[in-house]
Amino acid sequence: MAEAQIPHRVDAVKFVEQIQKLSGEIDSSELTRLNQSVERCLAPINCVLSFERDEERHRLLVGECSTRVAMICQRCLDVVEVEVSSRFELGLVFNDDQARQLPRRLEPVELGENGQLDLWAAIEDEVLLSLPAFPAHPESECQLQQPEPEDSNSNEQQPNPFDVLAQLKQK
Numbered sequence: 001m002a003e004a005q006i007p008h009r010v011d012a013v014k015f016v017e018q019i020q021k022l023s024g025e026i027d028s029s030e031l032t033r034l035n036q037s038v039e040r041c042l043a044p045i046n047c048v049l050s051f052e053r054d055e056e057r058h059r060l061l062v063g064e065c066s067t068r069v070a071m072i073c074q075r076c077l078d079v080v081e082v083e084v085s086s087r088f089e090l091g092l093v094f095n096d097d098q099a100r101q102l103p104r105r106l107e108p109v110e111l112g113e114n115g116q117l118d119l120w121a122a123i124e125d126e127v128l129l130s131l132p133a134f135p136a137h138p139e140s141e142c143q144l145q146q147p148e149p150e151d152s153n154s155n156e157q158q159p160n161p162f163d164v165l166a167q168l169k170q171k
């Protein structure tokens with residue numbers, strides 16, 4: 001059976017009051033910014049999410065997400081598969097003032113006027129933040145050939161093109 005789909009937009013205020021838990025997938029092909037940042041998305045985004053309040057009454061979205069993407073190895077420029085996963089604690093706020101009052105451990109996410117949260121965008125942000133800055137194969141699997149140590153005689157070992165031309169003219 002297919003995994004449940006994570007809804008695109010939710011009423012975050014209501015979900016916090018209900019201490020709503022969600023688990024399911026987001027179709028990664030729908031996430032434009034992610035698709036622009038990687039070579040290809042290889043899997044849906046798996047999410048486990050919980051809307052809750054902390055003891056200071058901040059509204060939180062706590063959860064984790066994971067997926068698999070293809071990126072370009074920065075050593076050999078071939079494709080490398082990367083597992084991406086993120087755990088996050090987001091502080092749900094209505095404006096910049098509230099965002100500034102959040103404790104440091106909480107990343108602010110702004111809700112719409114009616115408490116609506118674009119859940120896909122929030123999760124997409126988390127995945128984007130978790131992409132490696134320098135994607136690369138493990139060294140044993142990387143196709144990059146170490147360049148041969150430079151040989152100072154290499155020029156002399158090559159046939160001189162003018163010699164070859166001279167030989168042709170003699171024929």
Ligand SMILES: [Zn+2]
Nearest residue numbers: 073076137142
């Ligand atoms: Zn590589």
